[in-house]
Each structure stands twice: as structure tokens, then as C-alpha cells.
Amino acid sequence: MCKSFTLIGFLFFFNNLYSQTIEFRKDKVLIDEKECLISHSKDPNNIELIANKGKQTIFLKFIRTGIGNNGGLYTKVIFVEQKKSLTSRSY
Numbered sequence: 001m002c003k004s005f006t007l008i009g010f011l012f013f014f015n016n017l018y019s020q021t022i023e024f025r026k027d028k029v030l031i032d033e034k035e036c037l038i039s040h041s042k043d044p045n046n047i048e049l050i051a052n053k054g055k056q057t058i059f060l061k062f063i064r065t066g067i068g069n070n071g072g073l074y075t076k077v078i079f080v081e082q083k084k085s086l087t088s089r090s091y
Contacts, residue, residue: 056080 023030029037029049037057041047047060063074073090 021030021032023033027039027041028035029039035052037049037051039047039049045062048056049058049060051057057080059078059080061076061078063076065072065074074087075090076085076087078085
């Protein structure tokens with residue numbers, strides 16, 4: 001029983017050593033207290049994330065199709081530099 005508690009304690013300790021802290025402050029995304037992305041969004045359905053170097057890296061678009069509950073909700077993520085996109089349906 002004591003060995004189990006010791007093992008669980010070590011797992012929690014080592015898990016915290018390798019974790020990153022991600023924070024969202026106003027229009028900035030911080031990873032381990034370093035600013036890495038800036039968010040530009042005038043419309044809550046279209047969000048643009050820009051890297052520090054000024055290149056557009058990720059574009060998020062929230063799409064609603066149909067009227068009322070008959071339509072669907074979709075999220076489209078566009079990775080501009082890689083010229084790839086992902087569309088996912090929200091249920």
C-alpha cells in the first residue's frame with residue numbers, strides 16, 4: 001500500500017516537470033511565459049492566429065449550415081504555411 005502511494009507521488013511529480021504552461025491573455029498566446037501567437041479577430045466566427053514573425057499561421061472559421069436545429073456546426077482550421085485544412089463537425 002505504501003509503495004503504491006509512493007509510485008503515484010513520483011508520477012505526479014515527474015508529470016509536472018515536463019509540462020508546459022499555456023496562457024491566453026487578451027489577444028496573445030503565451031507558452032511558458034513567452035509570447036508565441038497573436039490573435040486578430042474582429043468577428044468571433046473567424047479567428048486568425050499570427051506568429052511573432054508576422055506570418056499568418058492558423059485561421060479558424062466556425063460555420064453554421066441550415067436553419068435552426070436542422071443545420072450543422074462545423075469548425076474549419078486552415079494551416080496557411082502548409083496549405084492544408086481540416087474540417088470537423090460539432091455535434
